[in-house]
Amino acid sequence: MGKKCKCPPAGAPDWVMTFGDMMSLLLTFFILLVSLSEIKEEDIWRAKAEVVKQSFGIHGGGGKVPSDADPTLSLMRKLERMYLQQQEEKRVSQTQDQAIPGRHLRVTQTREDLTRGIGKVTFEPGSADLSESARIALRPGVEVFKGHTNKIELHGHASSSELGVRSKYPDLWSLSFARAQAVKQVLVDEFGVKPERIRLVANADNEPMAKRKYTSRALEPNRRVEIRISNRLVDEFTQPVANAD
DSSP states (O other): OOOOOOOOOSSOOHHHHHHHHHHHHHHHHHHHHHHHHTOOOHHHHHHHHHHHHHHTTEETTEEOOOOTTOGGGOHHHHHHHHHHHHHHHTOOSOOSSOOOSSSSOOOOOOOOOOEEEEEEEEOOTTOOOOOHHHHHHHHHHHHHHTTOOEEEEEEEOOOTTOOOTTOSOSSHHHHHHHHHHHHHHHHHHHHOOOGGGEEEEEOTTSSOSSOSOOSTTTTGGGSEEEEEEEEEEGGGGSSOOTTOO
16 A cells, blocks of 8 residues: 655645745835935935835834824824925026026116014904904004004905905905005004005915914904004105105
């Protein structure tokens, strides 16, 4: 009688699956290293290295599992951080717009100005009406420039999503200007500020204080009028500029 054949079990050995997983992870890791080696800018490299480090759980001095309760490991925050880093690199003065013909740009100096903020008031969505609390908030700012003749700038702002279908304002420029005008009217009528001291500036939604917010309360800082006082006096604007062409 012949010997019984001991045939190997069907299928791949158990260790092959573990080995295959390990090789796949190593391949992914080396691809990641090659990708990072192509990054020349140090700031971008640091930003992406930080994202990779946090994704592997290296955070706060020890490993931890990412979860919704950990805001620092949020994918949205990682992407936003990388986006802001890229935006910093694009902050140059050149644009794709057509330039003025000629080799040299002629610059004319007019009146130099320097302003500082002394307060702000906010508005309800889509409205340019000052609330009673906003009127009260104006008083501390009035006390700063009361008794002086410095120019006052009122910068109106709006939130990008506050114009409804039935809004009486055609666009955000009109709304932000109307807000600055409303503050001017209160300063003139109730606080006795001379109209010639006031300059109105409309900014629409171009200078938001709150970004990537969606509730009306969170967007309130965007619906504002900033009050700024200039270092220039009213009399200086009634006189011709020295050395002006």
